Amino acid sequence: MTPTPEAVGRLYDDLLEAELEGGAADPNLHIGYWDTPDSPVPRAEAVVRFTDEHVRRLHVTTGDRVLDMGCGVGGPALRAVDLTGAHVTGISISAAQITHATHLAKSAGHADNTKFLHADAMALPFPDSSFDAVMAIESLIHxxxxxxxxxxxxxxLRPGGRLVLTELFERAPRPTRRHPAITEFCRASMVSLPNADDYPALLHRAGLRLRELLDITDHTVQRNFRELADLVGDAKGLLFHPRDLVGVPEFGCFLAVAEHP
Ligand SMILES: C[S@@+](CC[C@H](N)C(=O)[O-])C[C@H]1O[C@@H](n2cnc3c(N)ncnc32)[C@H](O)[C@@H]1O
Structure with missing residues (x-):
């Protein structure tokens, strides 16, 4: 059964509470991006770089309005403000994440150029054409x-505005039987993986023009989960163990850019 947005919201509320009990919450809830598989860049830096790969494709500048759909605790939104000077509105289905993101923005001195709201991306509480760009980093999977x-x-989006998103997905060729680690990851994290082959048609049906659809797996997934596995070691209470996804070549990530014509 597909989890409801409310269930996903509770999952992220609980994850944040557990992180805060443990001391601190990671401002970024996504994978890293490395230029080459053997790049010396540490994971913490690669995670910020992953956000940058979205932000530079938004084509926004000072004063533009950006929506971050599924904003987590606001790390990517704050990075987008720093890089572009845009005003960023973040929405998340997790109320706890919104409280935390608002607090982080204030501490970073960005209370005036950010806004965080508890909302469902499937029914956005904004008028038509209210943003110059939209980003969605690993959020549509939920x-x-x-x-x-x-x-x-x-x-x-206003006409001419851009949507930049990333999704985890199962790459072709897909084995006839789904890898059990992918099944478990999807179940535990309340994720459904899209079929990348369907994406151009999906975007077109939504009235968007596809500009770029890029398989970025070799820059992201495998190295991310390998390093994450070393980092978490034998920690208990994880949703899934990242080591289970290492060496599963069909587990990938794509980046899509589309434009409101
Ligand atoms: C993997 S996290 C990524 C968070 C953030 N984009 C980042 O990169 O740090 C997925 C995010 O999507 C949000 N999300 C999931 N379903 C949603 C929905 N229906 N409406 C709004 N946000 C949603 C979750 O609350 C969470 O913040």
């Missing part, structure tokens, strides 16, 4: 109706 989300992204 949303039960991608077509609706993409329609909403197009609706709130």
């Amino acid at each position: 949303m039960p109706d991608r077509e609706r989300v993409l329609n909403e992204a197009r609706r709130v």
Whole structure:
């Protein structure tokens, strides 16, 4: 059964609470991006670089309005403000994440150029054409109706505005039997993986023009989960163990850029 947005919200509320009990919450809830597989860049830096790969494709500048759909605790939104001077609105289905993101923005001196709201990306509480760009970093994987989300992204974008998103996905060729580690990851993390082959049509049905669809697996997934596995070691209470996804070549990540015509 597909998890409801409310269930996903509770999952992220609980994860944040556990992190804060443990001392501190990671401002970025996504994988890293390395230029080459043997790049010496540490994971913490690669995680910020992953955000940068989205932000530079938004084509925004000082004063532009950006929506971060599925903003986590606000690390990417704050990075986007630092890099571009845009005003960033973040929404998340997790109320706890929104409280934390608001607090982080204030501490970073960005209370005036950010806003964080508890909302569902499938029913955005914004008028038509209210943003110059939309980003969605590893968030659509949790949303039960991608077509609706993409329609909403197009609706709130001004004509000419860009949507930049990343999704985890199963790469071709897919084995006839799904790898058990992928099944377990999807179950435990309340994720559904899209079929990249369907994505151009999905974007077109939502009224968006595809500009770029890039398999970035070799820059991201395998190294990310290998390093994460070393980092977490034998920690208990994890949703899934990252080591289980190491060496699963069909587990990938793509980046898509689309434009409101
Ligand atoms: C893997 S986290 C990524 C967070 C953030 N983009 C980042 O990179 O740090 C997924 C995010 O999507 C949000 N999310 C999932 N379903 C959502 C929905 N239906 N509406 C709004 N946000 C949602 C979660 O609350 C969470 O913040």
